[in-house]
Amino acid sequence: MIELIRKAVFGETTDGHLPERVQVAVRKQQDQAEILIAWVQLFLVLVFWILYALSPKTFTADALFAPVPYALSAYFLFSVIRIVVATLSRLPGWFLTLSVIADMCLLMFLIWSFHIQYQQPASFYLKAPTLLYVFIFIALRALRFEVGYLLLAGVMAALGWLGLVGYAVFLDNGMSEITKDYVLYTMSHKILLGAEFDKIISILVVTLILGLAIFRARRLLVNSVVQATAAADLSRFFSPEIAEKITHSESWIKPGTGQMRRAAILHCDLAGFTRFSTEHPANEVISLLAEYQSRLVPLIQKHGGTIDKFLGDGILATFGAAVETDHYAADCLSALEAMTDEINQWTKTRQQNGQPPVIVRFTATSGPILFGAVGDDSRLEYTVIGEPVNLASKLDKHAKQEAATVLVTDETYQKALAQGYAPVLTPEVRTGRVVDGVNGPIDLVVLKDGLDLVETGPTG
Numbered sequence: 001m002i003e004l005i006r007k008a009v010f011g012e013t014t015d016g017h018l019p020e021r022v023q024v025a026v027r028k029q030q031d032q033a034e035i036l037i038a039w040v041q042l043f044l045v046l047v048f049w050i051l052y053a054l055s056p057k058t059f060t061a062d063a064l065f066a067p068v069p070y071a072l073s074a075y076f077l078f079s080v081i082r083i084v085v086a087t088l089s090r091l092p093g094w095f096l097t098l099s100v101i102a103d104m105c106l107l108m109f110l111i112w113s114f115h116i117q118y119q120q121p122a123s124f125y126l127k128a129p130t131l132l133y134v135f136i137f138i139a140l141r142a143l144r145f146e147v148g149y150l151l152l153a154g155v156m157a158a159l160g161w162l163g164l165v166g167y168a169v170f171l172d173n174g175m176s177e178i179t180k181d182y183v184l185y186t187m188s189h190k191i192l193l194g195a196e197f198d199k200i201i202s203i204l205v206v207t208l209i210l211g212l213a214i215f216r217a218r219r220l221l222v223n224s225v226v227q228a229t230a231a232a233d234l235s236r237f238f239s240p241e242i243a244e245k246i247t248h249s250e251s252w253i254k255p256g257t258g259q260m261r262r263a264a265i266l267h268c269d270l271a272g273f274t275r276f277s278t279e280h281p282a283n284e285v286i287s288l289l290a291e292y293q294s295r296l297v298p299l300i301q302k303h304g305g306t307i308d309k310f311l312g313d314g315i316l317a318t319f320g321a322a323v324e325t326d327h328y329a330a331d332c333l334s335a336l337e338a339m340t341d342e343i344n345q346w347t348k349t350r351q352q353n354g355q356p357p358v359i360v361r362f363t364a365t366s367g368p369i370l371f372g373a374v375g376d377d378s379r380l381e382y383t384v385i386g387e388p389v390n391l392a393s394k395l396d397k398h399a400k401q402e403a404a405t406v407l408v409t410d411e412t413y414q415k416a417l418a419q420g421y422a423p424v425l426t427p428e429v430r431t432g433r434v435v436d437g438v439n440g441p442i443d444l445v446v447l448k449d450g451l452d453l454v455e456t457g458p459t460g
Contacts, residue, residue, distance in 0.1 A: 154207025264332035
């Protein structure tokens with residue numbers, strides 16, 4: 001206990017082994033809790049003000065000094081300052097420690113003042129039900145999920161009450177008021193030491209129980225923050241839809257589990273990138289690839305697409321696989337048009353800067369696919385499997401023969417129209433095309449995007 005209190009006094013934490021980003025997340029939760037605590041403390045001091053205003057005063061204003069209004073005013077000011085500081089910045093450990101001490105000192109001072117307010121012996125305040133407020137102040141520290149401050153509050157409450165008992169016993173002829181008669185104790189100003197020690201023991205036991213509960217709850221909080229941080233990281237390595245499936249799965253994800261869906265497959269390929277990567281410095285290669293992906297990925301996600309994987313300079317995206325929809329083909333072609341326009345704008349910018357244009361080939365297919373987890377228990381991957389996936393890759397190679405940068409199957413185009421797709425690009429139907437690796441001829445649609453196909457790609 002002493003060690004925990006010492007850490008509370010000096011503002012130390014026990015989370016040093018956690019990653020910094022997790023510690024930051026935990027501290028953020030604690031800072032929010034401190035704002036709530038500050039508001040509750042302000043509410044309590046207002047309650048004390050109201051109770052004091054309504055309580056009878058047995059002394060005249062010029063007869064005795066009334067300490068309560070001054071103490072409440074000072075604590076009200078302290079509470080307001082605490083709210084402001086907690087809202088604007090993170091409260092330092094010494095300030096939190098001071099706040100815990102101030103809470104208990106205020107309460108004990110108010111209880112002590114009762115015998116002055118009512119002009120009774122000091123033992124009078126030992127029967128004040130106001131002592132129950134110590135449990136409110138102790139419980140407040142539990143909101144922070146930090147055991148040290150809670151234990152500090154409990155120890156201060158116990159010491160404070162012990163001090164009040166000592167004051168009542170050793171002053172105002174208190175020794176003569178000590179009794180062992182419980183009935184006499186309840187009916188008079190007599191002091192029953194056993195009853196007062198029971199109160200101190202109750203404060204300490206409740207504090208220890210709450211401390212144990214907070215210790216366990218803090219572990220759950222840390223685990224929750226770790227999982228939330230991991231979920232946020234998942235959304236960076238996986239598409240948001242896949243990350244949500246992983247984090248919200250009701251059972252352990254196993255390889256070989258999947259669902260049949262009707263979906264659209266979009267394949268993006270940066271033409272000439274392989275040669276570009278061998279002829280230019282690594283930083284230029286990565287810079288080009290990063291800009292290419294940063295321009296296209298948001299457009300795919302904006303139109304409901306899911307990034308299945310990055311294939312070097314290629315992007316494989318799905319529509320209607322991770323999240324089932326009835327307008328997957330329309331979403332796919334709408335995203336395709338938006339990306340075509342983005343590539344056109346990017347090319348103009350590069351040419352204005354004296355850089356070669358970029359050529360991106362887009363191919364799209366649709367049909368029944370299998371969406372699920374593949375791999376083994378040590379390494380899983382959500383992916384799509386099916387003929388539309390293979391066909392999209394084959395069409396990427398075939399697009400060179402068609403001298404097209406945007407090539408989709410006629411089936412996908414017609415399905416998109418049926419799902420509400422309003423084309424902007426000009427379609428050109430090419431029937432009976434022979435595609436390597438595909439059995440039989442296939443009808444294709446070339447969407448004119450206004451760019452001439454330059455096979456040299458970004459190298460010019």
